[in-house]
Amino acid sequence: MSTKIALVTGANKGIGLETVRQLASQGFHVLLGARSADKGQAAITQLANEGITAEFLPIDVSNSDSIASAVKSVESKFGHLDVLINNAGVNLDAPETSIEQTTAQTYRDTYETNVFGLIETTQAFLPLIQKAPGGRIVNVSSILGSLNFHATPDSPIYDFKGAPAYNTSKSAVNAYTVHLAYALKDTPIKVNTIHPGWVKTDMGGQEAPMEIVDGAKTSVQLATLAADGPTGTYTHDGETLPW
Numbered sequence: 001m002s003t004k005i006a007l008v009t010g011a012n013k014g015i016g017l018e019t020v021r022q023l024a025s026q027g028f029h030v031l032l033g034a035r036s037a038d039k040g041q042a043a044i045t046q047l048a049n050e051g052i053t054a055e056f057l058p059i060d061v062s063n064s065d066s067i068a069s070a071v072k073s074v075e076s077k078f079g080h081l082d083v084l085i086n087n088a089g090v091n092l093d094a095p096e097t098s099i100e101q102t103t104a105q106t107y108r109d110t111y112e113t114n115v116f117g118l119i120e121t122t123q124a125f126l127p128l129i130q131k132a133p134g135g136r137i138v139n140v141s142s143i144l145g146s147l148n149f150h151a152t153p154d155s156p157i158y159d160f161k162g163a164p165a166y167n168t169s170k171s172a173v174n175a176y177t178v179h180l181a182y183a184l185k186d187t188p189i190k191v192n193t194i195h196p197g198w199v200k201t202d203m204g205g206q207e208a209p210m211e212i213v214d215g216a217k218t219s220v221q222l223a224t225l226a227a228d229g230p231t232g233t234y235t236h237d238g239e240t241l242p243w
């Protein structure tokens with residue numbers, strides 16, 4: 001069997017870097033996507049020091065030219081892509097800012113990466129994913145994207161309304177996942193969205209209960225689904241979340 005090619009975006013640190021580590025350890029040839037060459041190369045060096053091989057791929061998901069160059073590079077080197085993990089994300093909501101004060105610009109900037117960047121990256125790589133025998137697309141969302149939980153007073157996140165631009169961007173990621181999974185339902189490609197957990201990263205903060213090593217597990221689970229695995233799901237560590 002030939003080595004599978006996986007791309008993880010936003011992988012120079014945090015959950016993305018750990019996802020690269022775990023997929024590489026499982027035998028994937030992993031493309032470590034990062035928008036900064038310095039940070040991307042530093043992450044590759046860090047992994048190499050641990051005995052793990054990965055390849056740096058420059059990709060800024062909010063820049064169309066950068067996405068197009070990344071696709072060209074993968075196409076010329078490999079001709080296909082087995083796994084795309086849309087992990088890159090930002091949370092630009094200032095803490096303590098109410099929804100009334102959150103500016104349209106904050107929504108625009110957040111959506112540029114979390115929503116439009118994810119969609120453009122996915123669409124640009126889709127022809128290469130369709131050339132793989134069984135493509136897997138994993139959209140890294142958040143439990144904070146669950147409209148059902150946000151609208152349900154006894155849910156675990158009912159009172160977590162402090163980042164409206166971020167939260168609604170992840171709801172949009174969930175909606176896109178449902179639509180793309182439907183469009184590809186009669187193909188071998190599986191499209192799923194995940195919540196990694198509340199994880200100790202620069203974004204999650206040090207008070208988060210989960211270690212990074214566990215925060216990458218759900219992405220890896222969905223990236224390595226068997227042919228009879230599900231598509232169009234929203235899960236965390238094997239548990240289904242309500243949309």
Ligand SMILES: NC(=O)c1ccc[n+]([C@@H]2O[C@H](COP(=O)([O-])OP(=O)(O)OC[C@H]3O[C@@H](n4cnc5c(N)ncnc54)[C@H](OP(=O)(O)O)[C@@H]3O)[C@@H](O)[C@H]2O)c1
Pocket residue numbers: 009010011012013014015016034035036039059060061062063086087088089090113117140141142143195196197198199200201202203204205208
């Ligand atoms: N941590 C949590 O508790 C938690 C919970 C739920 C969901 N998530 C989601 O998990 C994913 C990873 O989060 P994390 O906690 O690992 O965050 P993180 O440590 O802040 O890492 C975010 C990564 O995304 C990259 N990135 C941001 N904008 C980008 C762009 N335009 N193009 C390419 N890369 C870009 C960052 O690159 P730079 O270093 O260049 O900024 C960084 O590598 C995100 O989608 C996040 O929303 C995290």
